Amino acid sequence: MEDDNNVKELLIPEHCFQKDNIKRRRFRRVRSAPLIEHTPGEVNGSDAVSSRSESLFRNLNLHPSFIQIASYLCIYLSVGVLGFYLVRNHIYGQKTNVIVDALYLCIVTMTTVGYGDLVPLNVAGKILACALVFLGMALVGLVLSKGADYLVEKQEGLLVRALHMRQKLGPSDIMKEIETNKATYKFVLASVILLVLFITGIIFLRFVEKLDIVDAFYCVCCTITTLGYGDRSFSTEGGRIFAIVWILTSTICLAQFFLYLTEMHADKRQKHLVQSVLSRHMTNLDLEAADLDDDGNVDAAEFVVYKLKEMGKITQEDINLVMEEFEELDVDQSGTISACDLALAQTSQ
Template sequence: MASDDATQSLLPDEKNALQRRRFRQPMNVNATEIKHPEQDGNSSLKWLESLLENQDCSFKKVFLVLAMYLGVGTLCFSLIMNQIEGKKTNGIVDAVYFSVVTMTTVGYGDLVPHTTLAKLLSCVYVFAGMALGGIILSKAADYIVEKQEILLVRAMHMNEETCLSEILEEVETHKVKYKFLLALILLFLLIIVGTIFLYLVESFEFVDAFYCVCSSITTLGYGDDSFSTRAGRVFAVFWILSSTICLAQFFLYLAELYTEKRQRLLVKRVLARNVTASDLEEADIDHDKTVR
């Protein structure tokens, strides 16, 4: 009877001990049997994906602010167009053209402010445009970082029964190579279209047209060549904005492509590496011989 009571008293403790079992010291643990906490991984992944969705909303807000910025600039410069010197075609067209050239820091010099009010307004406008450009680049950098974090978290919290090829296939879906190639193709098309337009409409020599396109896209804006006709400036409003944004996207995707390749190498290392005894020892921060 006494032995039966002792056995019955030990069974609940043994059951509770099994329920509270933790990872013990490395000598008692098979590292290949350790599983990641899938629930925590899913929550981390959902949290990061929600951040990425917020980034998309932020991009929309930034471009809305950009449109308002151009609208306000056009209105202001159209009201003081008589205080701006240079070859003019149409009041509204020249105001939009001057706003775009100022915001993108191209600065051809074909239209220049010559009064105190026009100069001060141009100074405020160009600094506001550069600040807006900095915000856009900051949002782009956040987008790259958070996308790479999602990639890493998804790889680290994959079910261990999933084979390596399936995980790599999941990772491959986030490549930016095609977006990079698309941006490159669009950039070449914009260069070709701009060169042909300057050659046919603005009557530039072919080399001068290509030279003006390159100095415009890169925002050099030497000023020796620029758009001088009304049709040319209407074209320039859309072409300068699209070409400079396309060039920025090209370098953005180039940086993202490079960081994604580095991140993929890190993911492969993480997936191919098993938990070792030293990893468990380092995880025992409070030195209680358990890893929670």
Template sequence: MAADGAQQPLLPGGGGGGEPADAIRRKPPDGVKRFRRCRTAPSSDPAAASEELHPPTPLGNASQTASPKKVLESGRPSPSFRLVGLLLLAYVVAGTTVFYLFMDHMSGHRSGSRVIDALYFCVVTMTTVGYGDLVPSSDTGKLLASAFAFGGVAVVGTSLSKSADYLVEKQESLVFRAVHAANFGKHPARELRAMEMNRTWYKLYAAGALLAASVASGTVVLWKGEGMRPVDALYCVCATVTTLGYGDRSFMSSAGRAFAAVWVTVSTVVVALFFLYVAELYAERRQRALARWVLTRRTTNTDLEAADLDGDRRVGAAEFVLYKLKELGKISQEEIAEFMEEFDELDADHNGTLSPSDLAVAQATA
């Protein structure tokens, strides 16, 4: 006989060590409800599946607590990150090569280096900046520019977004280490939960820092390297990072255009991410306000009627939770209906519950 309070197996014979059936079906004391904590649904990610088979050391054990470096380390770039990086490189190489070969079909200011001008035109095309200081002058050049403009929006936009997300995640990890490393060993689970709740703030801080660095570096290069007045340099930077590209101020020298090939790519994406995270933070605040309202408001008879899915004039725990999730916008009535249809298909004996025998019959029928 197991000690009182020991967790009983879910099914008879499931690792109970030969316990009697009456002990397995033993009810909790009167007035006490015992809920089993459901495990997370299996993940389609092979790495996550491996982690389920070999779970990490429990955080509650102080002697075996994982270090902040192990918990927060992002690891190597993911395959998708490498793939979009290769796509970006292929686009830039192809665009630079094509515009180098057809540079005679371009008009405007030349810097003196055919390769740098081709690279510069490729970058300002794919980032939709379009200064206008170097433009196609023939039908062939216009057709090529049109093709690379659409290609840049479709392929390079995704590549830059993935690259910037990876960079922001790295910055987020550094911010967390700087703020929470001192207390991580004491309360690791609490600190990780705090990091998850403030995740958008960390990304916004990182994107803001990168944006400030981009604006400052671009202004200094245009001021010192291109000979612009500080106001004109800042004006050109703002017109560039917002992809306006008026064209009255731009990079003219070979060194300036070589710098612009990298700077324009990074700065335009950083600006887009910064405002994306601002919108995401606003959406999160509205969602949290809605959650507080749903959790604190008084439940009425109208709520019970709406939560009663099976029409038995009683609301169980599952029905109540589903109703609250619907109020929070986490799940819709259509999704619940689809889940119920799947449940009915799997319930072979139509007794309102699922068992391994139901699954076996359903799989055999399918």
């Protein structure tokens, strides 16, 4: 026991044990939480490789998400093309170039368009198609969650500048405008991109696939919604080369369009809720509910927590979890966390 006490005295400053030196403070403005930094000795091999990779991506102006998605897509298409190439003699339909048809069939399967213009007939081809459709849906979900959203966000600055051409907005003004109306700008961008893809598909089907304007419009609608009746599709080699890129981008863009539409609606509801909470007058019941420590007064921290709960930003469970960690770190039970508390908490672990 004496040895343990001697060790604590060496590790912990003497004033940490003096209760008179502890001062209570009701509220203090907090800085942003600092990023976790590693000392050179703490960086292991995987961290070093990760940091070098991220540095390489920054130098190439590539986002790590794109590297991951591109890798998965290349593997998926390579396996799919090889598989459909091996069973090419057991695929029914109007064929053009063997490699183009295999790649085209991969994209049609991945996006669940399923025209039916190329259909596997043997057991191996059917099993391959079943595997590729599930893996393809998972890959599309990955693209939606990482790649497509990042691309739209990168273009938000250009959209804000275009909408405010007559106003001289600095970088800080642009960032503030984006954060204020983020969901709206994402929806507008997705709408513009979808419209461009829609018109491009109609023009291509009209002049390359030689469909009339109604059938071209009909085929575009069946494709981007993944309805895929199959009575109209891409039948030429050039058309299928175009479709390989166009089908993937248009179907993903339509999914993003509806996702951003839902997000914009939810964002408007959240803003309306925040406005109603901030405009509502405080009552005695509100005062009692906001008084977390039951001392009859509500300080700034308690007021902020109460308002955030009303806005739906945090829940009581979130508060309880944070308070549990606070109580563990507040070793001397003074109601505040100091450097002494942290030193005592570390030695007790």
